[in-house]
Amino acid sequence: MGIERVNSRIADIQSRMIALQTQQAAKTAPAQPTTTQSTGGSGDEFAAQLRQALAGNNAPSTAAAANKSYSLNSKGIPTELAAYGNGKIPANALEQVGTTRHKLWAPAAQGLNDMIADAKRDGVKIGITDSYRPFEEQVDLARRKGLYSQGGLAAKPGTSEHGWGMATDLDLDSKAQAWMRKNADKYGFVENVPREPWHWAYKPKSA
Numbered sequence: 001m002g003i004e005r006v007n008s009r010i011a012d013i014q015s016r017m018i019a020l021q022t023q024q025a026a027k028t029a030p031a032q033p034t035t036t037q038s039t040g041g042s043g044d045e046f047a048a049q050l051r052q053a054l055a056g057n058n059a060p061s062t063a064a065a066a067n068k069s070y071s072l073n074s075k076g077i078p079t080e081l082a083a084y085g086n087g088k089i090p091a092n093a094l095e096q097v098g099t100t101r102h103k104l105w106a107p108a109a110q111g112l113n114d115m116i117a118d119a120k121r122d123g124v125k126i127g128i129t130d131s132y133r134p135f136e137e138q139v140d141l142a143r144r145k146g147l148y149s150q151g152g153l154a155a156k157p158g159t160s161e162h163g164w165g166m167a168t169d170l171d172l173d174s175k176a177q178a179w180m181r182k183n184a185d186k187y188g189f190v191e192n193v194p195r196e197p198w199h200w201a202y203k204p205k206s207a
Contacts, residue, residue: 066111066188069207077164078204081105086163087135094132094165102131105165108188108202112168115187124179127171129198133162153196167201 070078081089095109096102097116104112116126133141138157146152154160161167168189172180177197184190184200193199 066186067205068107069205070107072204072206076203076206077166078105081164081166085135086158086160087133087138089132089163089165097128097131097168100128102128102168103165104131104168104202107204108166108168111187111189111202115184115189118183119176119179122179124176125173126176126180128168129171130162130169131167132165133160135163138163148193148195161201166204167199169196169198170200172198 071080073079073082081093084090084093089105093105094103095106097104097109097112103109112128119126135157138154138160142152142154142157145154148155155162157163170176170180180189180200181191188202188204189200190203191197191199192201
């Protein structure tokens with residue numbers, strides 16, 4: 001779970017605690033204690049939620065995005081993305097990666113955000129240099145760097161994993177690269193281009 005979502009959840013739980021305390025004070029007679037009895041009341045439920053949220057602030061994320069499943073076509077592309085076309089993904093299907101300018105298909109971005117946060121807790125820094133690549137950018141990249149099939153570094157325009165918003169190029173030192181190779185699959189990412197150790201693709205599970 002990303003730190004921003006944890007903080008938001010904690011704030012929400014705190015507001016609910018205030019509401020519960022207000023309701024309890026209104027319902028409880030003066031002779032009775034103002035705290036909820038340990039009989040499964042709403043106060044106990046809130047306490048459990050608060051403990052869970054606070055624990056999540058220090059515990060590794062559950063990598064929830066990697067555990068979801070999707071309807072995929074024969075090429076392993078989510079049908080919702082295939083309907084748009086490679087390099088033509090609309091803004092509302094993309095999500096920002098952290099505070100960067102980079103964006104990915106929303107589940108991939110969530111997985112990457114969780115992964116970056118968890119790596120940071122392990123003392124590992126993961127940078128990002130590229131993400132979703134519109135069709136026009138794919139054409140320009142192929143012109144400048146050549147096609148991968150011809151010894152270059154670009155996929156044929158319209159076929160790039162970047163064009164589906166499902167691949168990212170990362171800035172990794174040796175420590176970060178080792179961490180990725182050990183942990184990335186927990187977040188749905190795989191290293192799948194032999195000549196590009198910086199290229200990591202998000203592979204959603206089939207429903």
